[in-house]
Amino acid sequence: MTIAEVRSICTLHSSIVNRYLLLRQPDLKELFVPDRIDRSSPEFRSFLDLYENASLLELGALADAKRRELHPDGVVTYIVDRNINYTNVCVADCKFCAFYRRPKHAEGYVLSYEEIGAKIDEAKALGAVQILMQGGHNPYIPFEWYLELLRYIKRHHPIHIHGFSPSEVEFFAGRFRMSVDEVLKELMAAGLDSVPGGGGEILVQDVRDRVAKKKAGADKWLEVMEIAHGLGMKTSVTMMYGLGETHADRVEHLFRVRAVQARTRGFTAFITWPLQPEHTEMEGTPKTDAQTHLRTVAIARLVLDNVPNLQASWVTMGLKIGQIALRFGCNDFGSLMIEENVVSAAGTTHHATIEEMRRHIVDAGFMPARRRQDYSIIKDEIAA
Numbered sequence: 001m002t003i004a005e006v007r008s009i010c011t012l013h014s015s016i017v018n019r020y021l022l023l024r025q026p027d028l029k030e031l032f033v034p035d036r037i038d039r040s041s042p043e044f045r046s047f048l049d050l051y052e053n054a055s056l057l058e059l060g061a062l063a064d065a066k067r068r069e070l071h072p073d074g075v076v077t078y079i080v081d082r083n084i085n086y087t088n089v090c091v092a093d094c095k096f097c098a099f100y101r102r103p104k105h106a107e108g109y110v111l112s113y114e115e116i117g118a119k120i121d122e123a124k125a126l127g128a129v130q131i132l133m134q135g136g137h138n139p140y141i142p143f144e145w146y147l148e149l150l151r152y153i154k155r156h157h158p159i160h161i162h163g164f165s166p167s168e169v170e171f172f173a174g175r176f177r178m179s180v181d182e183v184l185k186e187l188m189a190a191g192l193d194s195v196p197g198g199g200g201e202i203l204v205q206d207v208r209d210r211v212a213k214k215k216a217g218a219d220k221w222l223e224v225m226e227i228a229h230g231l232g233m234k235t236s237v238t239m240m241y242g243l244g245e246t247h248a249d250r251v252e253h254l255f256r257v258r259a260v261q262a263r264t265r266g267f268t269a270f271i272t273w274p275l276q277p278e279h280t281e282m283e284g285t286p287k288t289d290a291q292t293h294l295r296t297v298a299i300a301r302l303v304l305d306n307v308p309n310l311q312a313s314w315v316t317m318g319l320k321i322g323q324i325a326l327r328f329g330c331n332d333f334g335s336l337m338i339e340e341n342v343v344s345a346a347g348t349t350h351h352a353t354i355e356e357m358r359r360h361i362v363d364a365g366f367m368p369a370r371r372r373q374d375y376s377i378i379k380d381e382i383a384a
């Protein structure tokens with residue numbers, strides 16, 4: 001995008017334009033230290049200033065311009081898939097989690113292969129093209145169970161398996177005395193297709209030490225992703241905010257993701273949503289407002305200029321905010337979410353039908369298109 005285009009599209013206050021132009025100067029990128037973010041760099045301070053001080057509409061206009069630059073066709077995609085949480089037994093004790101149960105808890109469960117297969121069949125009947133399969137860090141499940149599960153699904157209920165977040169992969173590596181590389185190779189050989197970005201929360205160690213001390217640290221989480229990318233797998237990446245972190249922590253999270261992406265190009269999409277504190281140890285933490293969410297989506301679109309897709313998180317924020325997010329940098333309406341246990345365990349969840357999702361996309365001025373996990377569009381699914 002040219003400077004003139006930025007000025008004409010956004011009709012912004014000149015200081016905002018200047019801040020944007022400062023961000024675009026390629027030589028400033030050289031100040032960026034990939035794995036140890038320099039918070040005093042001009043680029044970092046410029047983005048932080050933009051996040052904290054630009055008006056909501058100015059920030060949205062910049063993000064919308066970036067979205068248009070990356071996705072000029074006016075199409076907003078969505079996917080039909082199903083969350084399958086194969087176990088809720090977990091020893092990680094994350095303070096923000098309402099989903100897990102400690103070992104031996106009466107409500108702990110592990111789904112059988114047959115139960116998982118039945119859920120896949122139901123989802124496929126509704127048009128699902130992938131499953132998102134994640135679970136707790138269950139110390140009682142042997143590695144062979146996961147491998148056989150993947151083989152079972154591919155044999156009897158074939159579908160794209162987007163499964164096992166980096167924190168699960170890291171847990172497997174520690175539990176089964178394997179390297180992350182070995183774990184991923186075995187999972188891939190058994191049928192794993194791609195890795196979801198779950199468990200990212202805020203990729204700043206101080207924050208993780210406060211709320212999720214026992215699971216993969218910030219460096220390890222990113223390392224797992226980089227190894228997965230090196231093995232040829234695509235992954236998504238997330239940020240759950242509202243854990244008491246600073247705005248600078250959020251911007252650092254985005255910088256760290258961008259640094260990995262600059263090396264690997266393996267992240268297909270970024271998704272951000274706020275903490276849902278109900279029924280968790282963090283109950284009472286103030287909930288995010290719409291403005292904060294939209295600002296966060298917008299700054300993510302601007303920092304992550306090398307991550308192609310940004311999902312609107314309407315499951316936590318509601319369809320209307322999701323719709324507005326399409327004008328704050330998002331180009332994807334996410335998933336129909338046939339089943340969502342983790343967010344709903346914390347009490348906040350929104351539901352929609354495919355027709356409702358498509359209508360919200362159309363009403364926001366875009367053409368809806370159903371997609372696969374790799375963002376390829378399913379034929380005949382673009383609606384005028």
Ligand code: SF4
Binds near residue numbers: 099100135
């Ligand atoms: S967020 Fe995941 S790892 Fe943390 S307690 Fe919940 S299920 Fe366990």
